[in-house]
């Protein structure tokens with residue numbers, strides 16, 4: 001089960017997502033070692049179908065990696081509001097899109113209470129974030145409220161088996177160094193997953209479709225694998241500064257041996273995709 005930290009807004013806002021470094025470490029692993037060369041963000045935009053001059057709200061935007069990736073393809077008349085619980089993330093998003101500021105508005109807010117009038121947006125994007133929200137029903141109610149009649153929610157999330165090989169790697173390491181583990185890097189029992197997402201969406205949307213993005217990782221380098229583990233909400237990543245340097249050195253050596261023992265490449269199956277709900 002994901003640790004309590006995974007849905008603790010104070011921890012998420014002030015530690016895990018205080019700035020974009022943890023998330024960028026995870027994005028870097030995907031960018032470097034994904035087997036599907038098309039790319040998640042490009043695929044994501046392919047799924048989006050909106051009217052001209054669409055008004056879009058993204059909740060939990062992080063550092064705006066989606067928009068950076070798809071900028072050359074973006075219709076110039078879309079008006080996009082990017083919001084996140086974390087001020088550090090909103091600052092990173094604004095910095096990353098500063099050259100395109102006329103198309104974007106940035107706000108700090110919790111997806112559970114949206115400061116927008118009802119029926120305002122053609123689409124809400126909620127990507128890899130609904131599993132963090134403690135009151136999921138409140139967030140979905142708010143998203144439904146701010147959507148126009150016939151508006152669309154695009155909600156990306158992971159399946160319960162997503163990147164299980166990293167979970168197994170993390171557990172093996174924690175055991176080797178004697179760290180007592182919660183499950184901060186497992187996707188098992190996610191609050192909002194590919195498996196249970198439709199059930200959560202059904203009270204608010206009549207048309208719900210799930211689309212999966214086929215992908216995997218072939219990880220051939222120890223450093224990004226170690227950095228990934230240290231970026232998670234797991235107990236390994238939250239060690240105090242006294243223990244951390246020793247554990248970090250041990251992790252790198254462990255990751256090298258782990259990859260070598262698998263013929264030089266750790267295969268990591270992914271399970272990720274998107275709900276389109278109207």
Ligand SMILES: C[S@@+](CC[C@H](N)C(=O)[O-])C[C@H]1O[C@@H](n2cnc3c(N)ncnc32)[C@H](O)[C@@H]1O
Pocket residue numbers: 009012013017023059060061062063065066083084085086089109110111112126127128129132133134
């Ligand atoms: C895994 S990141 C995903 C970022 C981005 N959507 C992406 O796909 O690259 C989750 C983001 O959701 C934000 N978040 C977590 N709980 C939230 C909440 N209750 N309301 C708004 N944002 C939240 C975090 O601060 C973080 O930036």
